[in-house]
Amino acid sequence: MPSPRPPVSSITLDAGSFAVIHQENADLQRPPASLTKLMIAYAAYEQVASGAAAWEMPVTVAAEDVHAVADDETRMGLVPGETVTLGRLLQGMLVVSGNDAALVLARHLHGSQAAYLQHMNALARRLGLGSTWFASVSGITTPRHVSSARDMAVLAGRLLADHPQVLAITAQPAFAHGTFSRSNQNALLADEGVDGLKTGYTRAAGFCLAATARRPIAGHAQPVRLITVVLGSEDREARDARVRRHLASGFAALAGDTVAEA
Template sequence: MIPLAGCGRKKLEHSYDIRMGLTRMNAVSVSDVSGKHADGFSKGLALPDAKQAVGADGLTAEAALLVSNEGDDPQVLVSKNPYVRTYPASITKVMTALVCLRHVDDLQQEFTVTQNSKITVSGSSMAYIHPGETLTIEELLYGMLLPSGNDAAVAVAEATAGSVDAFVEMMNETAMEIGATGCHFVNVNGLPDENHYMTPYDIYLTLHAALAYDAFREIVGSVHYDPEYKDANGMPKKQEWTVSNKYMLGEVETPDGLRVLGGKTGTTKAAGYCLTQATEKEATGEEFISTVMKAKTRDDLYANMTMLLEKIH
């Protein structure tokens, strides 16, 4: 778990103005990594009303969003403060994974962990990888997304871009390219910083983009992963990593007829308890993306998420 520590003295008091974001998007040339121009960032994406809550009665979390993830005209089923700036905590790692997958073709490439992966923040969630150990980039992604390793997130960034600073620049560039113009990143793992934030709508856009990669789906859809790699002395080492999503662990009941495909949790004192995930309607195969931000307790988080999922018919 990321430490329950504050994100600085400043409070995120203002909602993001989606009109300002649309203006910014119109001012830039949006393209993917292959150089093909996008048809428009909003094509095939839902656009919640900035002023009016939708189906949010009973939700106690600060913000929430439930969107169908199908077809050219996806629908918003539930919306509460979709453009408010929130601290994303470890949900940040969805963007970290997306940037990696956009730029790394061979996930079996090996990377030797550096001293920069030594995280000293008390209570920080870790994959317990150490400097000098050699893992594949795929294994690092598992270590980042299942046990939410802040150390693994640094390694993913360095393996992708050569440095964390260069990778963070890529995160902010990618956010613009996918239309997530209400967010700003200063690190790769979501450790507390007042200048590091995402709106629920940004989170939806990021998860939507990440789900386009089969490797991402496979990783976040795993409950357990047991990597075998080399330690700093070249000796074999084994680990056991487990996902933190309580639906996937069977600790919270998923509403009938639905299957959680995977996603990411996040927790800090300032962020509260957060979760974004993709869910499938088993009878039809339809997919939905749901996000709950800043619930007061873990129980409240899953109660709010279950309320969202029960809106799927």
């Protein structure tokens, strides 16, 4: 018989101070699925900021990266041999979770997936993500590929703090490339103040979401941004309901109110 799935992990942080508002099994190591792509995005932004890359840079799509993506994996519709910009790849990776985009980005920025994984893990150490080890560029189920709700929330917070322009991408409701078109799978984008960040799912990881919202709070001069991460939910609806509940409770707590959490 298959082993039972670990309990759901969740955490809510104040994005400005990284103060923890809520946590449950937040340090439990588990697969992060496509939330992995938040690290790819962070690494790409860092390289562009350093001048080592540019979003307008043309990238030729290698056939092996397209063919490495299984039929049941998400993709942005890349075609072997076509040329796309680095910025376009980032959009396809973040909005529709294109695994093909992740593989092409990794090869272009560091020469190979193996080299990019080394870079991702070095960044994880630098950011203090002590429960995280990346063994997959795209987030597919891979032995030793693990993180935690706390680490993913801290990574999301650093991405927002260092490269807030990412929200212009993660807030996009849909993405199209060639004949491919797909909606953003983050259903919370219709909610008040929600503008990101990343959904994820594999059979091993369950349903995952790193969400962020910015809302005005009584007693605060400026709107407040929160980050909520849920890993390992049993289905998409339960995952979204948990995130909505934790965000509502977090904003209420900052306003001095209380919201009962089931």
